[in-house]
Amino acid sequence: MDSPRRIGSISINLFYLFLLLSSNLLTLFISTTFYSSSSLNPTRNIAMIIDAANATQLPLDTANFKGTSDISPEFLAFTSPKQLPFGMNSNFDSDKLYPPVGKACTLFPNELNRYMSYKVNESCPDDELLAQKLLLKGCEPLPRRRCRPAAPPEYVEPHPIPESFWSTPSDSSVVWTAYTCKNYSCLISRKHNQKGFDDCKDCFDLGGREKARWTESKSRGSIDFGIDEVLKVKKHGTIRIGLDIGGGVGTFAVRMRERNITIITTSMNLNGPFNSFIASRGVVPMYISISQRLPFFDNTLDIVHSMHVLSNWLPTTLMHFLFFDIYRVLRPGGLFWLDHFFCKGEQLEEVYIPLLESIGFNKVKWVVGRKLDRGIELQEIYLSALLEKPLTNSW
Numbered sequence: 244m245d246s247p248r249r250i251g252s253i254s255i256n257l258f259y260l261f262l263l264l265s266s267n268l269l270t271l272f273i274s275t276t277f278y279s280s281s282s283l284n285p286t287r288n289i290a291m292i293i294d295a296a297n298a299t300q301l302p303l304d305t306a307n308f309k310g311t312s313d314i315s316p317e318f319l320a321f322t323s324p325k326q327l328p329f330g331m332n333s334n335f336d337s338d339k340l341y342p343p344v345g346k347a348c349t350l351f352p353n354e355l356n357r358y359m360s361y362k363v364n365e366s367c368p369d370d371e372l373l374a375q376k377l378l379l380k381g382c383e384p385l386p387r388r389r390c391r392p393a394a395p396p397e398y399v400e401p402h403p404i405p406e407s408f409w410s411t412p413s414d415s416s417v418v419w420t421a422y423t424c425k426n427y428s429c430l431i432s433r434k435h436n437q438k439g440f441d442d443c444k445d446c447f448d449l450g451g452r453e454k455a456r457w458t459e460s461k462s463r464g465s466i467d468f469g470i471d472e473v474l475k476v477k478k479h480g481t482i483r484i485g486l487d488i489g490g491g492v493g494t495f496a497v498r499m500r501e502r503n504i505t506i507i508t509t510s511m512n513l514n515g516p517f518n519s520f521i522a523s524r525g526v527v528p529m530y531i532s533i534s535q536r537l538p539f540f541d542n543t544l545d546i547v548h549s550m551h552v553l554s555n556w557l558p559t560t561l562m563h564f565l566f567f568d569i570y571r572v573l574r575p576g577g578l579f580w581l582d583h584f585f586c587k588g589e590q591l592e593e594v595y596i597p598l599l600e601s602i603g604f605n606k607v608k609w610v611v612g613r614k615l616d617r618g619i620e621l622q623e624i625y626l627s628a629l630l631e632k633p634l635t636n637s638w
């Protein structure tokens with residue numbers, strides 16, 4: 244009997260790959276084998292699908308699929324197993340490489356085919372919006388493409404450090420096609436001019452509210468913790484590297500950088516060039532969604548911060564996986580700063596406190612406050628918490 248441990252993560256990646264590739268030859272096989280009985284014994288089905296793939300010699304040559312496939316040849320070219328030039332590699336325990344691509348890609352063949360239809364070796368289409376939609380639907384990571392991405396015709400290089408931290412970059416450093424605004428002055432003023440919801444509407448204004456974030460030491464019991472107050476929890480200098488999940492324009496990373504701490508900021512580009520802007524400031528943006536497994540090894544980061552993103556708009560199961568993933572990447576003694584988590588009052592008691600408490604963190608700070616920006620009648624509340632992965636016996 245195969246155990247899940249034995250099958251291991253490589254096989255699970257393979258399994259997803261094969262699911263993807265299955266759109267042609269294996270569709271019938273998988274739809275009858277996997278979907279019908281996956282809940283009974285998933286492990287066994289992984290093995291069966293790999294066997295089947297081996298037996299049918301999966302698409303090494305996309306030409307075989309012409310006429311039978313509605314999937315773009317470039318997608319098949321990217322996802323098909325690649326023979327390693329020197330044969331069997333004991334690290335991979337395989338003689339082939341299988342590019343990881345989200346299982347959901349083939350669920351959206353129209354978008355996928357539009358994304359993967361381009362001239363090989365030439366310029367890519369200017370299709371950031373399409374790419375991001377596909378990614379947010381779960382096709383993550385997106386497949387690689389063999390073309391050059393859209394870039395501004397007259398790119399202007401960033402300001403030097405430290406000027407770059409707090410300067411608005413040149414409009415010519417961004418491809419604006421995907422956004423309503425077509426320059427930074429529009430983004431900076433949109434909190435006054437633009438109606439409707441936009442992610443982080445006022446945060447491109449570095450002289451505004453952004454400037455003061457996490458710097459002031461507020462009264463005890465405030466949900467606005469200050470960075471220095473948080474860092475004081477640990478021995479000086481032991482918080483060195485970390486991650487800010489959904490970090491807007493990267494101000495948290497900039498503030499930490501000023502304290503010689505290296506923070507990577509994950510962000511999407513929801514109606515604004517967040518990744519370009521973060522990079523222009525001189526800190527590292529990472530373009531991954533909230534669904535993606537964090538690309539760090541276990542027990543490595545000193546701190547994970549997240550403000551406003553982790554909240555009740557996320558499916559609870561996704562949040563459960565995410566909290567465990569944060570726990571996984573934090574080193575023992577590492578800090579998880581859950582900043583302005585929001586939900587309804589009763590949800591906090593019934594759902595989120597039990598969920599958070601089940602992960603295994605120690606509570607260092609825990610402050611609940613009212614959230615009034617959308618009206619008191621919504622009964623929304625904020626939780627700001629500073630949690631620590633236990634230094635000993637964290638496993």
Ligand SMILES: *[C@@H]1O[C@H](CO)[C@@H](O)[C@H](O)[C@H]1NC(C)=O
Pocket residue numbers: 293294297
């Ligand atoms: C695939 O086939 C090869 C030889 O045909 C065999 O050695 C190998 O064990 C098979 N792999 C799997 C996963 O069944």
Ligand SMILES: *[C@@H]1O[C@H](CO)[C@@H](O)[C@H](O)[C@H]1NC(C)=O
Pocket residue numbers: 363364
């Ligand atoms: C792209 O460039 C590579 C390397 O020169 C070449 O082998 C390949 O045939 C080119 N493909 C197309 C479609 O032009």
Ligand SMILES: *[C@@H]1O[C@H](CO)[C@@H](O)[C@H](O)[C@H]1NC(C)=O
Pocket residue numbers: 423424425426428429
């Ligand atoms: C910025 O864009 C707005 C419209 O989005 C336009 O009215 C304005 O003139 C532009 N400003 C600059 C400096 O290009």
Ligand SMILES: *[C@@H]1O[C@H](CO)[C@@H](O)[C@H](O)[C@H]1NC(C)=O
Pocket residue numbers: 501502503
């Ligand atoms: C950051 O590091 C530099 C160079 O090592 C040092 O001069 C500076 O004082 C440090 N800043 C802080 C806030 O620790």
